[in-house]
Amino acid sequence: MKPHLEDVYRRLLEAYGPQNWWPGQSPFEVLVGAVLVQNTSWKNVHKAIANLREADLLEPRALFAVPAEELEELIRPAGYYRVKARRLRNLLEFVVQRYNGSLEAMFQTPLHQLRQELLSVHGIGPETADSILLYAGNLPTFVVDTYTYRVFSRHGWAAFDATYDDLKEEFESGLPADPALYNEYHALLVRVGNQHCRKTPRCQGCPLAPLLPRGGPLEP
DNA sequence: GCCCAGGTGGGTA
């Protein structure tokens, strides 16, 4: 039996409290972070962002003007620095050329259209695109990630072969289109995933454990 | 030393 999405959310929020992801930062800083954090811990990304801030480069045109090799060195602590420098520059080129370097202008674009545009940038996949839309643009698009998939499939609430878009649709059709809710929900799923999903014995003390099917977590 | 982290794109069958 599938619990209501609100019930899962309530349990996580009661257990952990608000996660306050990406608080007090500029939308551009969030956008940069969304690329740098790909398959990487936030701690590493923070060092890279600090380098960019130190160099006064947290602005689209300024950062795009930085030579590729220099950008690589600045973001090196975030890992995959050559790939990410390329991806970041692709995104900056898009923002500068399509929106004249204005994120404010960019986020005026209708959500679905902008999402498609972001996905067409090489190196921007669904999670990065949705993170930018939600956390930088405050637009109501749900961010799915490996933890969302892991938590929901192991509880039997999603098929093991569910796609990104399957899960995204599941959340968006089952919840009010509220950016603040999507923001917190995603952050809480990452939190519970980090804290419990790869520990053994699994699910000990997990706030979602009471919702597990009999026999414990499912495996593919 | 080993495993993993808030993914994405390319290659092969």
Added chain:
DNA sequence: TACCCACATGGG
């Protein structure tokens, strides 16, 4: 479609 792989630094 379904896998498999490269990409890289830093923390537990």
